[in-house]
Amino acid sequence: MSVDTTLTGTEIRARFLDFFASKDHVKMPSSSLVPHNDPTVLLTTAGMQQMIPYFLGRETPPAARMTSAQKCFRTTDIDKVGNQRTLTFFEMLGNFSVGDYFKREAIAYAWEFLTKVVNLPADRLHPTVHPEDDEAARYWHEIAGYADEAIVRLDENWWGPPGASGPCGPDSEIYYDRGVEYGCGTADCKPGCECERFLEIWNLVFMQFYQDLDGTRTPLPRRNIDTGMGLERLTMVLQGKESVFDTDLLRTIIDRFALITETPYGQSAKTDTSLRVIADHGRALVFLAADGVLPSNEGRGYIFRRILRRAVRHGKLLGLDKPFLAEATNTVIDLLGEHYTELKTQRERIIEVLSQEEKKFSQTLNTGLNLLNELLADLQQQHKKVIPGEEVFRLYDTHGFPVELTQEIAAEHGFSVDTSGFEESMQRQQERSRAGASNAFSQAQDDRALTEILKREGTTEFLGYTGLVSSSKVVALMVDGEEVTDISAPQQALVILDKTPFYAESGGQIGDHGDITGPLGNFQVQDTRRPIKGLIAHYGQLTEGHLRVGDSIQADVIERRRADTMRNHSATHLLHKALRDRLGSQVQQRGSLVEPERLRFDFTSPRPLNSADLVHIDTQINEWIRANYPVQTKIMPIQDAMQTGAMALFGEKYDDMVRVVSMGSSIELCGGTHCATTGQIGTYVTVQETSIAAGIRRIEALTGRAAENYLRQKRETVDRIAALLQVQSEQVEPRIEQLLQDLAGARRQITQYQRNEAKSQAQNLVQQAQDVAGIPVVTASVTAPDAKILRDMGETILSKLAQPGVVVLASDLGERIALQVNIHQTLTKRGLHAGKLAGVVGERLGGKGGGRPDSAQGGGKDKTAIQPSLELAKAFVRDNLK
Structure with missing residues (x-):
């Protein structure tokens, strides 16, 4: 065949x-x-x-x-x-x-x-x-x-x-x-x-x-x-x-963009390359976003951002001046969504993540172009034709400006790029990144020893769902990644027990703290983790005596800390349910942190939550708390759990048998510890709602004792403010509004006075202009309350001079000396540059300065150098005027 x-x-x-x-x-x-x-x-x-x-x-x-x-x-x-x-x-x-x-x-x-x-x-x-x-x-x-x-x-x-x-x-x-x-x-x-x-x-x-x-x-x-x-x-x-790009898996995407850009595929090597880049990168971005990777400046997020920027650059090379990656999203999902169903369920969020990042980079691209043009102009003034490598890297690393684009624009203007300097800067950054990743490799090294313990001793039995104390046996000890038979105070170590009530950090809930007490010593548990599946490891320090493999011990979890943690954990389930009820089923958990002091919950949302949303969510959760629903747990096959409508954590890997936690109408897969009833949560209060990434919001909240303390402090703050204002608590808000209106009026009066004073000073300074090399130059130490009024003074004086001139003003603003330089545009063509003049004067003031040829700012902290620095300005004019 x-x-x-x-x-x-x-x-x-x-x-x-x-x-x-x-x-x-x-x-x-x-x-x-x-x-x-x-x-x-x-x-x-x-x-x-x-x-x-x-x-x-x-x-x-x-x-x-x-x-x-x-x-x-x-x-x-x-x-x-x-x-x-x-x-x-x-x-x-x-x-x-x-x-x-x-x-x-x-x-x-x-x-x-x-x-x-x-x-x-x-x-x-x-x-x-x-x-x-x-x-x-x-x-x-x-x-x-x-x-x-x-x-x-x-x-x-x-x-x-x-x-x-x-x-x-x-x-x-x-x-x-x-x-x-x-x-x-x-x-x-x-x-x-x-x-x-x-x-x-x-x-x-x-x-x-x-x-x-x-x-x-x-x-x-x-x-x-x-x-x-x-x-x-x-x-x-x-x-x-x-080519792989000619297969239906990628050609479909290429053809879509060829149509959008009116660029026929197969006729130009340059445009074909751009279309292939967009097809590959667009497809990759859709899958990364679907799996929860979000743009950032490190790790996976940096990879996301890098390929998106490369795709946008090639889009611009094809003439795409408006966002276009949403087109890639829909084409990829239509092509592959039947097999990878997560693409379909995440369509709206993927589009939002890509569109927002693309829009942000378009702004970055414009900023980078402006910075590059300024850099080229400055190099031109210095008669240089090579862009320093560190400057190229700064554009790339700080502003996200593609190196290839820098090279292309440089070539168009007759410049070259110091590629070796760029590579050196890049290498230094990579070395910093590798140093930051060293902990990951040490963890991989520990895994081998832990795997041997697991094979030898079997899995750790967890008793913490039903109690906080157990009689157990020490089956292994590790110090610095190596197994040992005994430890002595004050050694730090990792302790493995045959069974334990200590909960190991998982699903956002942090690990338990407590004590392991043996016949000859006490080990303080400062963290509990599950380094490999099947083992629960207790990390901490032996505070007294000795501990040996084989010792019979008593394990005690700190009860209050666990109780506070359980309140916050149960509250995250109610919060998840309340968010879905309010915003819709597209809300999905994207992470959480559950600790004794607070809870943090990250979730997908098409929009920010307004005050009405937050009031509704807080009210709903507290109603469920007062209803005192029993918190029930069941172990069942994962297929049965999903049929009950239980919510699963996005991207989490589950076993065939799962633990289902239900409280009221909330049903979730969860291995964490919880209250016996919702009433034990006590009180719930949201303290902050913010954005952490495109399409991802974060709520921070308090429950139980922490919530009570928070509300008490708020009440005490209001009472203190009321006492200061000499009104009742309910009159605090209208009284503050009246005071703010009075303050705004007073500020307007002061600003107007300052402007009038500045105009008066400006008029007097026009009369004091000195002739330097045939042009009027005003240099003066003036009184100005801020940099904006100082800038206005400079522009006013320059406009009132009888002929094109130069203005250099310095003002003591308290912590620093502000500097303003203005030069008439006709004089910038004769060799005078405000930015360079500001740099010379700013340096004499113990600081720096810079800006455009006709207007620049600067400053310093050496107040004794004000008059000498102004004299430098006159010398600069004499030396540079052509």
Whole structure:
């Protein structure tokens, strides 16, 4: 049978998943682009990332055989996107075996799918293996009939972990021969050659080892299979296209923007590159936003912002002067929303996030252009033709101005860019970023020791739902990432118990504090966490005596702290329900912080909350509190829980059995601790509502004792103000309004007086103008209450001079000396520049100055230098006037 070139990308994905389902593989949904419990990477880069806990034996997989189409994002080649094959976002098809089948079956399944299911010609498929992997080479011979000399052995056939440590092993890659016309023409052209002839389409990884941070490899307890095949590349081959951008998965988006910009695709290399960039970046941004990644200046948010800015720049190159990314949103969702249903449910929020950030960057772009033009003008004055690298980096890093755009504009004006200086500045920033990420790698190093404890001792039993005290046994101790048998005061350590009442931080609720008391010592628990699934770790310090592995101890949680935390946690559930009732079902939780002193709740919202919204929400929550609903918990299969209408936390990974917490009409999946009834919350009060990102709002609130203290302080404040104003409490507001009106009137009178005084001074100074090099120059120390009136004085004096002149004024504003320089425009053409003059005078004042050629400001703090600095102004005029 011949290749069916009419297959769409959607159909190819379905064929792959259905094929492996027929081989007893469970179809797994794609995990989020934000990795779950993996600090070593910012974004999901491969289908195997969600499988790592299964490969390492930390978690039990839902099945020994699995298959998925995984959303992936790679940042290594962002600047290359726009060529024929490089993408940031892509889909990875994969099949996985956890301790089940291994090399033979993996190779057999791959061969059957490629040659029988999608009918690729066998003579165009070429496998490669690791030089030392004779076993894989033998299976390729037995299954597919390849002679040994036809199997290429490459040193690169080794798959390493996505972070610094993790599972790894040899791999076998399958290449597709595109034809000699794509080759380099050399006699030894073969898979692995850098030419375009052989295209890698599938990688079969034989996961056999665990790699430590230092590169040491040890055998895994069981051998696993991880394969990855890019859907876009496979679609390109099957559809007979020259580029991944020509497949229906991306060409649909390209055609949409070609229509909008009236730019035909395929006629210009430059415009084709821009259309491809917009298609890839637009698609990537939609998926990032859907998975909760928001623009910021660090981490994932910086990646989001960087690719959005690159997309906007290429849009402008195509003549798009208004926001356009919403077009990408709708096109991507219409194309991929059936498989990735989160795109449909998040459509409005995705559009809002992209539109707001695009609008913000458009303003940034305009600001950057103005700054660049000023920089070029300044360099022109200095007869320089190279833009310093640190200035280019400042535009890029501080203002988000693309380096490529700086280079293009510079070239148009006859300038070049100091690229080496830019790279040095960039490298310094990257070194700072790497230093900030070091804690993540130390955490990965600790995981190995904790995993060994989990295997040896089993999971920690949590008793904290029913009590705050337990009799337990110490099963492990760790100091500085290493297991020890005993600790002595005042050592800091990590303690693992066989069972514990201490709640480990999770779902926004912080961990418990308390004491672990043994026969010979006391350990103060300062934090409780779950570093890996199954283990509860108590972090703190031994305050007295000794503690040993095997000791029988008593664990005590601080009761008041837990009770305050539970009030806030139960209140977040009521808040979530109240927000959805008020704003609509599009409201979704995006994070929370539950601690004894307060609660913080982040949520999606199409608009800010007004005062009426906040009053309604507070009233509703307090009504539910007074209703004293029982707080009920049930353990049930996740499918049953979702059918009850229980709300799940966006992006959270849940087990097959989940804990459902209900109170009144609020039903949520939650593993945290809660009050027995809503009445135990006491009182709820919202103290702040703010925006934290595009489409994301934050509420901070108090309950119980903290809420009572807050309201008491508010009442006491009002009472004190009433006493000061000598009115009753209910008369405070109208009395303050009257006082503000009186104050505003008095300020207007003072301002008018100051302006009149300034005019009088200005008129007198016009008469005192001195002739310097044939032009009138006014230099004076004046009395002005602020910089605005000082600026008005300068403009007034300049306008009243008999001929074009120069005005330099200084005024003592208390903490500093303000400086104003005005130069008539006709004199700026004769070599005088107000900004440079302000710089000279400002420096003499112990400060600085700068501005436009005709108007500038500055200042300093050296009051003794006012008169000498004004004399410098006259000298500047004499020396620079042409």
